[in-house]
Amino acid sequence: xxxxxxxxxxxxxxxxxxxxxxxxxxxxxxxxxxxxxxxxxxxxxxxxxxxxxxxxxxxxxxxxxxxxxxxxxxxxxxxxxxxxxxxxxxxxxxxxxxxxxxxxxxxxxxxxxxxxxxxxxxxxxxxxxxxxxxxxxxxxxxxxxxxxxxxxxxxxxxxxxxxxxxxxxxxxxxxxxxxxxxxxxxxxxxxxxxxxxxxxxxxxxxxxxxxxxxxxxxxxxxxxxxxxxxxxxxxxxxxxxxxxxxxxxxxxxxxxxxxxxxxxxxxxxxxxxxxxxxxxxxxxxxxxxxxxxxxxxxxxxxxxxxxxxxxxxxxxxxxxxxxxxxxxxxxxxxxxxxxxxxxxxxxxxxxxxxxxxxxxxxxxxxxxxxxxxxxxxxxxxxxxxxxxxxxxxxxxxxxxxxxxxxxxxxxxxxxxxxxxxx
Amino acid sequence: xxxxxxxxxxxxxxxxxxxxxxxxxxxxxxxxxxxxxxxxxxxxxxxxxxxxxxxxxxxxxxxxxxxxxxxxxxxxxxxxxxxxxxxxxxxxxxxxxxxxxxxxxxxxxxxxxxxxxxxxxxxxxxxxxxxxxxxxxxxxxxxxxxxxxxxxxxxxxxxxxxxxxxxxxxxxxxxxxxxxxxxxxxxxxxxxxxxxxxxxxxxxxxxxxxxxxxxxxxxxxxxxxxxxxxxxxxxxxxxxxxxxxxxxxxxxxxxxxxxxxxxxxxxxxxxxxxxxxxxxxxxxxxxxxxxxxxxxxxxxxxxxxxxxxxxxxxxxxxxxxxxxxxxxxxxxxxxxxxxxxxxxxxxxxxxxxxxxxxxxxxxxxxxxxxxxxxxxxxxxxxxxxxxxxxxxxxxxxxxxxxxxxxxxxxxxxxxxxxxxxxxxxxxxxxxxxxxxxxxxxxxxxxxxxxxxxxxxxxxxxxxxxxxxxxxxxxxxxxxxxxxxxxxxxxxxxxxxxxxxxxxxxxxxxxxxxxxxxxxxxxxxxxxxxxxxxxxxxxxxxxxxxxxxxxxxxxxxxxxxxxxxxxxxxxx
Numbered sequence: 003x004x005x006x007x008x009x010x011x012x013x014x015x016x017x018x019x020x021x022x023x024x025x026x027x028x029x030x031x032x033x034x035x036x037x038x039x040x041x042x043x044x045x046x047x048x049x050x051x052x053x054x055x056x057x058x059x060x061x062x063x064x065x066x067x068x069x070x071x072x073x074x075x076x077x078x079x080x081x082x083x084x085x086x087x088x089x090x091x092x093x094x095x096x097x098x099x100x101x102x103x104x105x106x107x108x109x110x111x112x113x114x115x116x117x118x119x120x121x122x123x124x125x126x127x128x129x130x131x132x133x134x135x136x137x138x139x140x141x142x143x144x145x146x147x148x149x150x151x152x153x154x155x156x157x158x159x160x161x162x163x164x165x166x167x168x169x170x171x172x173x174x175x176x177x178x179x180x181x182x183x184x185x186x187x188x189x190x191x192x193x194x195x196x197x198x199x200x201x202x203x204x205x206x207x208x209x210x211x212x213x214x215x216x217x218x219x220x221x222x223x224x225x226x227x228x229x230x231x232x233x234x235x236x237x238x239x240x241x242x243x244x245x246x247x248x249x250x251x252x253x254x255x256x257x258x259x260x261x262x263x264x265x266x267x268x269x270x271x272x273x274x275x276x277x278x279x280x281x282x283x284x285x286x287x288x289x290x291x292x293x294x295x296x297x298x299x300x301x302x303x304x305x306x307x308x309x310x311x312x313x314x315x316x317x318x319x320x321x322x323x324x325x326x327x328x329x330x331x332x333x334x335x336x337x338x339x340x341x342x343x344x345x346x347x348x349x350x351x352x353x354x355x356x357x358x359x360x361x362x363x364x365x366x367x368x369x370x371x372x373x374x375x376x377x378x379x380x381x382x383x384x385x386x387x388x389x390x391x392x393x394x395x396x397x398x399x400x401x402x403x404x405x406x407x408x409x410x411x412x413x414x415x416x417x418x419x420x421x422x423x424x
Numbered sequence: 425x426x427x428x429x430x431x432x433x434x435x436x437x438x439x440x441x442x443x444x445x446x447x448x449x450x451x452x453x454x455x456x457x458x459x460x461x462x463x464x465x466x467x468x469x470x471x472x473x474x475x476x477x478x479x480x481x482x483x484x485x486x487x488x489x490x491x492x493x494x495x496x497x498x499x500x501x502x503x504x505x506x507x508x509x510x511x512x513x514x515x516x517x518x519x520x521x522x523x524x525x526x527x528x529x530x531x532x533x534x535x536x537x538x539x540x541x542x543x544x545x546x547x548x549x550x551x552x553x554x555x556x557x558x559x560x561x562x563x564x565x566x567x568x569x570x571x572x573x574x575x576x577x578x579x580x581x582x583x584x585x586x587x588x589x590x591x592x593x594x595x596x597x598x599x600x601x602x603x604x605x606x607x608x609x610x611x612x613x614x615x616x617x618x619x620x621x622x623x624x625x626x627x628x629x630x631x632x633x634x635x636x637x638x639x640x641x642x643x644x645x646x647x648x649x650x651x652x653x654x655x656x657x658x659x660x661x662x663x664x665x666x667x668x669x670x671x672x673x674x675x676x677x678x679x680x681x682x683x684x685x686x687x688x689x690x691x692x693x694x695x696x697x698x699x700x701x702x703x704x705x706x707x708x709x710x711x712x713x714x715x716x717x718x719x720x721x722x723x724x725x726x727x728x729x730x731x732x733x734x735x736x737x738x739x740x741x742x743x744x745x746x747x748x749x750x751x752x753x754x755x756x757x758x759x760x761x762x763x764x765x766x767x768x769x770x771x772x773x774x775x776x777x778x779x780x781x782x783x784x785x786x787x788x789x790x791x792x793x794x795x796x797x798x799x800x801x802x803x804x805x806x807x808x809x810x811x812x813x814x815x816x817x818x819x820x821x822x823x824x825x826x827x828x829x830x831x832x833x834x835x836x837x838x839x840x841x842x843x844x845x846x847x848x849x850x851x852x853x854x855x856x857x858x859x860x861x862x863x864x865x866x867x868x869x870x871x872x873x874x875x876x877x878x879x880x881x882x883x884x885x886x887x888x889x890x891x892x893x894x895x896x897x898x899x900x901x902x903x904x905x906x907x908x909x910x911x912x913x914x915x916x917x918x919x920x921x922x923x924x925x926x927x928x929x930x931x932x933x934x935x936x937x938x939x940x941x942x943x944x945x946x947x948x949x950x951x952x953x954x955x956x957x958x959x960x961x962x963x964x965x966x967x968x969x970x971x972x973x974x975x976x977x978x979x980x981x982x983x984x985x986x987x988x989x990x991x992x993x994x995x
Contacts, residue, residue: 061937069775069953076778093936096947099674104935106676110462111847118853118935131674189564209567215658268567271574272657278951286548287564287760307757307769308953410674421659422483 048148048346051339056087058340063101064123065219066094067276070302074363077356082347088340093119096276098128099217105137105332117334121341125327126165129173130406132330139331142171143342149349150174154370160326161368165403166240173328174345175368177357180397181227181322184284184300184390185291188312193291195319197231200291201258208265210290214280215273217413224293225412227323229255230401239404243411252412256419263420270420285309295323297397298364301388305361314390321399326368351378360388430807431819438826441800442864444842445830451841455683463676478670478681478688483660488692491663494576494583494656495646495696501580502587503638505735509588510595510630511622512732523596526589529739531917531968532746533925535942538582538654539949539961540745543752545570545578548760550748556761565760571655576662578655583648585742587641588735591634598633602626619728620721628711636872640831642700643693647834650927650942654949663689664836668928671840683840690837746965753958772955776963779944779956783963786924786940788855790967793862794870794919798912800863801827801870805878806900831868839932846933853935861933862926866919873918877911878904909983913975921968941967 060082066072072092079090095101101122108117124132132138144150153175155162161175162168185193194203204211214221230236232254238246263270267289274280277294284292285308294300294315303309329348331341347353351374354367371379387393439446454460458471478484513522544550547569556562571578604626611621647664656662661669667689670682752758756767804823842861846852885907889899905912930940945960 063936066947067951069778069948069956072778073775091937094939094944094947095936096950097672100672101936102674103672103676106674107462107679107844108847110460110676111844112462113847113850116850118937128674268569271659272572273659275658275950278953280951282951282954283548285759288548288567306771306953307955310757310759418482422486 045148047146051342052086055337055339055343058337059089059091060120060337060340060344061091061093061118062121062123062341062344063093063095063098063119065096065098066092067096067278070306070363074357077362078344078348078353081353082344086340086343086347088337088343090344097218098122098124102128102131102137105132105334106135108334109135109137114334116336117332118336119332120335120337121344122330122332123176123327124173124330125325126403127406127409129164129169129328129330130167132332133167133170133172137332138172139333139335139338143331144169144171144174144345147174147342147346147349149346149351152349152351152369152373154373157370157372158326158368160324164328165325165406167406169328173330174349175326176329176345176348177365178324178326178368179295179366180297180317180324180400181223181293181295182297182299182315182317182392182397183291183293183322184281184309184313184315186284186287186310186312187314188310189287190290193316195316197228197258197318201262203291204262204265207290209267209269210288211262211265212267212270212273212280212283212289213293214276216416217410218276220277220280220293220295221273222409222413223295223323225255225416226404226409227318227401228258229408229412230323230404231318231320232258239408240402242405243407248411248415252415255412256415259416259420281308284313296365298358298360298366298388298391300390301360302362302364304389311389315392317392317397317399319399321401323403324400325403351375351381355381355385358382359385360391361386364388364391434804434807435819435823435826437800438804438823441867442826442829444845444861445833445838445864447845448838448840448842449833451844452683452686452838453841455680456687458680460680463679465680474680474684475688478685481666481670481681484666487660487663487666490576490657490660491646491692492696494579494652494662495642496700498580498583498587498645499638499642499700501738502584502591502641503634505584505588505738506591506595507627507630508728508732508735509592510599511619511627512729514618519596519599522592526593526596528969528972529589529742530586530593531921531972532586532742533921533942533945533964533968534582534586534648535650535654535925535927535946535949536749536961536964537585537742537745538651539945539957540743540747540749541578541582541585541741542571542654542745542949543748543954543958544741544745545581550744550751553761554763563761572657574657574659576656579648579652579657579662581738581741582651582655583645584738585745587645588739591637591641594634594637595630598630599626601633602629615720617721617724619724620719623721624711624715628708636828639697639700642696643832643834646693646696647689647836649836650946653946663692664834667836679840686837686840689834693834693837746961749958749961751958752954753956753962755955755958769955772953772959775956776959779941779960779963782939782941782944783967785938786942786967789858789862789930789938789940790920790923790971792855792859793866793923794916796859797863797866797870797919798874798915801867801874801915802905802908802912804871805875806904827871828868830864835928839928843932843935847935852933853937855938857933858930858938861929862923865926865929866922869918869922870915873915874908874911877908881907909979913979917968917972917975920971924964924967 062075064071064075072094075090075092079092082088082090093101101119105117105119153161158178160178164173183193194200200211213224216222216225229252230239233239233251238251267283274283277292280289280292281294281299281303283289285303297315300309300313300315304311304313329345331338331345335341349368351369354369355378357363357365358367367382371382374382456474458465458467458474509522513519542549547565547567552560552562552565607625608618608621611625612618616624649664649668652662652665656665660666663685667682667685670678670685751765753772754768754770755765756769758765804827843852846857851857881904885903886899889903894902924940925942927942927946930938930943934940934943941960941963945957945964948957948960
């Protein structure tokens, strides 16, 4: 009985196994075939796109306050020129809002084509504003980029949900970011690892802390970070601000800032304009702690001599804000094909590896390790981590961005309270 | 004598040339009163909401006061300082030195000086690095600081560093037309010290010629944006910066209150000019009373020399700042309180490859727009005989006002309207638009520099040439223009300097597509790496000075055989 069962069982198992393999193989084959067909479709689409894009000039409106980033964009420009005949012009913005305002102006003036902006570096509130005002391309385009296949939305949900707003394929992911604090270990042995500890630190060490002046991107982010940490009930922050009792929800934030202000750098009467200016203050020793939205920024700054090598980074125990930044094409772009070529190149393993190098920029990739080829994976893994960069596990505690409607309200309220200089 | 048709044609060309300015003004006035069809705002009559909205912005009162105090203090301070400098450099050789020193200084863009002062006087700037820790005991930068400061003193210093050399240079020009020695000799025989003669007699005569440049300085100081972005406070910023930020807001409806703000800034400037005029009258009365008292002021000269040293502090800060920028452009790691960088490096200059395009753009723009505005100025001048008399026809006055307008209207007041206009013509961000706009801003300078020289030409030269049967065009090309070579060259250089320094106009008309070294430098100064900012500041200086040297050499080679034209000095 035992033996028969065995005798009987084995062929059955074998059969099942073989059948499974065969069926699986067939399905897999079909799967492979469709994938191939899809890929060749993509390739021919891309070939057509490249032909159309050849000779175009892409005006890429991107924040231009950091020369590492500017140099990276210039590197990418040389390559797309060489390979695709697309000229990339970096229009350096002080504030991305300027570009959005320009596109809005063109929309209001009825300029539905031949616009002055072809590609813009956005995320969060600016993307939400562009999407709701119809300033983006009409059709989803990102999934059609050949290099989209290296991404995995299951691994990084943020690449299809920008501050919880679905991207709908209207912006191509470019990099990931997380808020980190940098401190000079020569002056500060143990940094404060929470909003409350930071408040104590500021009270005990006058004029050694500040943040970029809202509505600067990092300044706004710092307000959001504080608000999340100080709120006991965080759920209203993930709903539209109009649905929340703004005054009640934000009360702890203003209390924190009111208490900190007299002891901020320059007694809170002057604020640095943006994070490179803040980083400069850390480098000069004017302040002890700075904020950046890139875990590798401090290492990169040490490498190029803007920060002393005693600088290290840390995050708050409760976690810090994390998000993804993107590239979008306005509805009236003059060179949408060229813009797609550029977005595709910037999404390539080659460009993403170069960008992740802390000696170049140090911006974390949006590509999925599981989707990369062996050599590319190896290239990512052999990149230096940087002397001041935290490990992936140390960076694990992260906070989701609040609903994008919060940020403008926070910035406006901050201005109303503190911008009169009284 | 020119016919009426020529007069009208001349006026038409001029109006067409400055039409972007006029349309730009209109494009600000209309939305200020609530009319903006692009946004669905089409009220039946003027609405004043935009004004109330603007005046309700947080910190607006402080911003207006800040603009007024920085503008007036900088202008008045520059005037006093340049008078002190002029009064202490009395001999002709001393004046020549002064001329040589102030000339290059006025060619340096405002934003460059601002970057330098920031590098020198910030709490972690070069000055404190030089003095620390030996003299100050500081091992870390102090928490107090000169720039940027909430009261705007850094901005005032920056403005004075630029305007003192400018007013001094104009003052030297005015002095050259006066019989200074004779006036002082008469004073001396009556027992007045040189300073007393200077104060009572010469100063009022010089001042008369400084009126227009002073008005330009006042308007500029009240509404400056690029310098204020670098040196000024930000909480709140001066009025012009606040308007500028409003125009850049993502909220499209913010453009209405900003337009109202732009209009208010023009009104503010007009009021300021009237107040200045009243102050001028009061000072005149005061001086007259003082003169009647008959003070001989024997002790004054030493005192004046002592104070004059203070008067050159702002320009010295400017020059010191440029030195600081130069050092930073080659600095490796440089940490407070080291007086000098630990290592020197050329890395920033090598990285400057990414700002080569803006440098080329600046050069094309500067040369193109200067050339156009000089050709236009010459066209306007030479289509009429030199005016040997000082009385002017009404037509000439209108023309004069139209030419000088761009110098006296605050840029923030009309550039948004101009942007809309250019966008409507689909020429925003084009070379055509940018060269045109730059030329509008250069024309007043070309005019003011070349016109007096043209009027002073000896008419007999032209008559001799005519009697030798030269045709009018040949006389213009072969007699008149060569004699004007020096003022034309000066006008060209000033035009290049003005164009390279233009920030706001380039930003608005260039649509971000044509980037210049000044746009690059201002944006780097707000936070970029100091090394690269230093390189950008140096490039901002090299461009105008390079043109200066090339033209000097060219003029020398061309005119070395003509003794009367070999003056060497560019006017």
